[in-house]
Amino acid sequence: MxxxxxxxxxxxxxxxxxxxxxxxxxxxxxxxxxxxxxxxxxxxxxxxxxxxxxxxxxxxxxxxxxxxxxxxxxxxxxxxxxxxxxxxxxxxxxxxxxxxxxxxxxxxxxxxxxxxxxxxxxxxxxxxxLNLAITLTFEKIEATAEDVIVLLNTLWERADDIFCQPRTRLSFHGTLLGGIGGLGKQLQDGLHTVTSI
Known part of the structure; x- marks a missing residue:
C-alpha cells in the first residue's frame, strides 16, 4: 500500500x-x-x-x-x-x-x-x-531425505555463518526432520522443551 x-x-x-x-x-x-x-x-x-x-x-x-x-x-x-x-x-x-x-x-x-x-x-x-508467465515457471517436487540431510549438515557445520539464536536454528532442524517422518508438531514441541531448559 x-x-x-x-x-x-x-x-x-x-x-x-x-x-x-x-x-x-x-x-x-x-x-x-x-x-x-x-x-x-x-x-x-x-x-x-x-x-x-x-x-x-x-x-x-x-x-x-x-x-x-x-x-x-x-x-x-x-x-x-x-x-x-x-x-x-x-x-x-x-x-x-x-x-x-x-x-x-x-x-x-x-x-x-x-x-x-x-x-x-x-x-x-x-x-x-510484458511477457509474464501465466503458468508455473518451475516444477514442484518433494525434498528427499538426502536433500534434508545436506541441509541439516550445512546448518550444523556452518553455524557460525548463520546469524540467529541457537534455539531458532535447532527449531528449524526439528522442522526439517519432521518433514521426513511427519513428526513436525511432536518434534517441535520436544525441541522447544529442550531449548528452554
Missing part, C-alpha cells in the same frame, strides 16, 4: 484514496489508474543481479509472473477495503454495499465488477504485453 500511495502522490499527483472510491463507483478512469499502477509495479521491479558470463551484473525484472501481479492486486484490495473503504462505510452506513471491493464474490467464485475486470486484464493483457 505504501508503493500505491507514493505512486499516486508523487507520480500521478492525485489523492490515492480517491482512486479506491472512484473504483467503487465504477468510474473508468479509476480502472485506468489501477492498470497503470500494476503496469508500473511490474516495470519498476527490476534489480541489478549478479550473473555468470561476460557481464558481472545484469538488470532484470523480478516480477515475471501474472500470479505475482494478481497477488499484489489481491493484497491492495484487502488493504483498501479494511482502511479507506471501511472509513467510508462507517461514515455512510446506508451505502455500505457501494463502498466495498472484493476480490472474490460471496460464493468464493470469480468476482465481478471493476476488481474482476482488472484481474482479467492482468492475465489477458498485461501478461501478454
Amino acid at each position: 505504501e508503493s500505491w500511495k507514493l505512486y499516486f502522490t508523487d507520480v500521478i499527483e492525485i489523492d490515492p484514496d480517491r482512486v479506491w472510491l472512484d473504483l467503487c463507483r465504477g468510474i473508468e478512469e479509476a480502472k485506468d489508474y489501477c492498470r497503470a499502477f500494476l503496469w508500473s509495479y511490474v516495470e519498476d521491479s527490476g534489480q541489478k543481479l549478479v550473473v555468470l558470463g561476460p557481464k558481472e551484473y545484469e538488470y532484470r525484472r523480478t516480477v515475471n509472473s501474472a500470479s505475482s501481479v494478481t497477488q499484489c492486486w489481491r493484497e491492495l484490495i484487502a488493504e483498501a477495503d479494511s482502511t479507506v473503504l471501511r472509513k467510508r462505510r462507517d461514515e455512510e452506513p446506508d451505502k455500505e454495499n457501494l463502498w466495498r471491493l472484493k476480490f472474490l464474490d460471496h460464493t468464493n467464485q470469480r468476482g465481478r465488477g471493476p476488481v474482476f475486470e482488472i484481474s482479467r486484464w492482468i492475465f489477458h493483457t498485461l501478461a501478454k504485453e
Whole structure:
C-alpha cells in the first residue's frame, strides 16, 4: 500500500484514496489508474543481479509472473477495503454495499465488477504485453531425505555463518526432520522443551 500511495502522490499527483472510491463507483478512469499502477509495479521491479558470463551484473525484472501481479492486486484490495473503504462505510452506513471491493464474490467464485475486470486484464493483457508467465515457471517436487540431510549438515557445520539464536536454528532442524517422518508438531514441541531448559 505504501508503493500505491507514493505512486499516486508523487507520480500521478492525485489523492490515492480517491482512486479506491472512484473504483467503487465504477468510474473508468479509476480502472485506468489501477492498470497503470500494476503496469508500473511490474516495470519498476527490476534489480541489478549478479550473473555468470561476460557481464558481472545484469538488470532484470523480478516480477515475471501474472500470479505475482494478481497477488499484489489481491493484497491492495484487502488493504483498501479494511482502511479507506471501511472509513467510508462507517461514515455512510446506508451505502455500505457501494463502498466495498472484493476480490472474490460471496460464493468464493470469480468476482465481478471493476476488481474482476482488472484481474482479467492482468492475465489477458498485461501478461501478454510484458511477457509474464501465466503458468508455473518451475516444477514442484518433494525434498528427499538426502536433500534434508545436506541441509541439516550445512546448518550444523556452518553455524557460525548463520546469524540467529541457537534455539531458532535447532527449531528449524526439528522442522526439517519432521518433514521426513511427519513428526513436525511432536518434534517441535520436544525441541522447544529442550531449548528452554
